[in-house]
Amino acid sequence: MPRPIWSGTLSFGLLNIPVSVMSAEHSIDLHFRMLDSRSNTPIRYERVNAETGEEVPWKDIVRAYEYKKGSYVVLEPEDIRSAASERRESIDVETFVDAGEIGPEYFEKPYLLVPGKKAEKGYVLLRETLRRTGRLGIGRVVIRTREYLAAVMPRDNALWLLLLRYPQQLVDADEYAVPEAELEHYRVSPRELEMAGQLIESMSGKWKPKDYKDDFRDRLRQVIEKRMKSKGLVVPPAEQAEEMPANAATNVVDFMTLLQKSLASNRRTPAKNAPSKPATAKKSAPAKRAAAKRATAKKAAPRKPVPAGKKSAGAPRRGRRNAG
Known part of the structure; x- marks a missing residue:
């Protein structure tokens, strides 16, 4: 409240x-900041001494009345309070x-x-x-x-x-040139007055404040939102690399866009595009099995031909079932 x-x-x-x-x-004005067009950085106003150009802190500022050009009388706080x-x-x-x-x-x-x-x-x-x-x-x-x-x-x-x-x-209206003479001087006829009265009567109605709004402010806000979606943004250096959400002008969070970006950032990179990485202490199960097979193939001796009528001792018999 x-x-x-x-x-x-x-x-x-x-x-x-x-x-x-x-x-x-209610304050509904759109407030603007002034920027340096060369760098798009905000302009800061400072309290500076007119002669030295040095900034003056608040504690050293006093109020004075300029009673003539370049001549002042300084007022103390108690003078104003009195x-x-x-x-x-x-x-x-x-x-x-x-x-x-x-x-x-x-x-x-x-x-x-x-x-x-x-x-x-x-x-x-x-x-x-x-x-x-x-x-x-x-x-x-x-x-x-x-x-x-x-x-x-x-x-x-x-x-x-x-x-x-x-x-x-x-300001007194007499300070300006407003018409002061009688109607005849300006050739305003009774018929013209009657017709003007009829026109006003035809356009008359009840005062309904809700029927009126600040259209200029709404149009200006639309221009600002359109500019925000184009190349009119000036953001701090830390945020320049980030992509501006499409709905930034409305201050509404687009959860679908944020979720899609989050999923894309966590998606696994395809193998053909993945850069080579040094081996780590832990390997995946398929990688371990492939390495074991290669090692077994290298260590196994070449098998010699077996003479006819003689079977290898280590070869299992066909058709024999394992016990148990």
Whole structure:
């Protein structure tokens, strides 16, 4: 189960609701590494001194503010801590506003609020009250070390914490050349407005988030898998001699391929292709019998012809049965 960003209280007026702030996003981005094209080795970024070019360890790094080009004021850790808000483990709702008053440009990042133990009643009370009044709670929250403006919003059975941008973060539309004159100035006729309205009406439907997905990410993954099956792999030197499994792109183990390779590696080499090896202390049974026969044939003396009418003493008589 995911761990909470922090656990604290959601407070408005005199009511305090124990909650946990949980992440409401999944990271689905494909991450890339940059390589040196000459050797296909990873590029490492180092913290180096701009004047000496030497790497600087973390313990020797301080924070500073550049108040003008090339001029800095160094800040100590306690200076930054002194500027941090005291709202470490609380979401303090300061006011409630109509949900439609906040433009989409203010919403930045979503979190889910999960009630603490035995805090369900207060959680449901705030959720239902916001839903029935059509309002959002506006307050401040500290996540990690930074204070954010935030909105508490009901959605289905949950309360959402939506981080908001401050007005100073937004660019005023007046800074760009956007059309500001009346419709007549741009020769937009009532008939054109009517037809555009009919077109939008014909294309309208209900919002179904599940009907949409990141097609670019899927197509890019297919390109990566295709490249992995071709000659686009860069592997460590120790693995270059090994053959890449055909299913490497899917992370699924192909047991049949592995078994076939295992059997092939243990298969006996045919005799005609087998290299000659020195004799060992132990021999197989057929080899022993063949060697014994050759030795007997060499030691046996040539047989002399037997005179007629005289039989060899050692020759067995034909037709005689062995006793027993």
